[in-house]
Amino acid sequence: MSEVRAYSVKRNRILQSGIFNETLRGWQSSKCDVTAKNLMYPVFITENDDDEQDVPSMPGVKRYGVDKLRGHLEPLVRDGLLAILVFGVVDNLPKNESGDGADRPDNPVVRALPKLRRWFPDLTVACDVCLCPYTSHGHCAILHRDGTIDNDASVERIAQIALAYAKAGAHIVAPSDMMDGRVGAIKQTLVDHKLGNVVSVLSYSCKFASAFYGPFREAAKSSPAFGDRKRYQLPPDAAGIALRAAARDVAEGADMLMVKPIMAYADVLKQVKDQYPEYPVFVYQVSGEFAMIYNAARDGIFRLQDGLMEILRGYRRAGADVIITYYAPQILDWIRPKHKL
């Protein structure tokens, strides 16, 4: 040992990296790999079961009726897809103040869940739980007459909707509304109905009021009719509030946590994962991030696969366990073992 040190001091050399081939480099980064286990795929389900509609701001993303969705998912499940996140989109169901369409028996998500469970027994199905696609005003809450949030009524309603999706077959309910106390209310409701240990709660715990949700609101037809969501989504500068929100959801019994969007919030991800290493932390690469990367690749800034995988590996490096991304189909194709004939 002392001989070695004397040698390098004498020759005034810095230590050199001994990491010189692909295998050796791979050993440095096993926690950054993106495998099927690390992906969740968001899908939009329409009322008409045979629908297949383009979303103009999200090239390649479609809204599907459940029968069309089956054909879309089949090859992906064959390629290893393990989990989806379901959003309902409605045109005909009436929208009202309390979002009654969210859990009616003819809601597209309520109708799709039993079919998805039957067709894809090994697929884990998560449901976004929110009011905004179903309220007349497009907000994620029930409002008082003066337009302020009725927190108690909102939380009670969100828990009812979560219960309806759980009964219809959701493995995971994922509240994205950001009302105070909704995780505890959902957990309690599930336990009261003997579903506490067969349905998991994925909280959108650190969801920021972001400029990156625009294409989604077009896709889900869920734009607020007035105002914005700054009263209930987190202020982008406030890492402290984000950590408090995560702590609150942990205290209320959340099974899994989320940071959303992710591109501008990797520091929050790292802090949440460092604080709660025992919790799976999800990140949501949202619609605006999807479109930005798509447009960059289209304009020749990078090859889609190179740019996207570098970004996603960064999220894994910062602590993400699962990445929710509209690119899941492409990624599964890229990472699929390619057998030589």
Ligand code: PBG
């Ligand atoms: C609705 C909801 C939104 C997203 C997921 N659930 C939009 C919003 O809060 O305005 C965003 C997803 C995306 O942009 O891809 N509660």
Ligand code: ZN
């Ligand atoms: Zn909402």
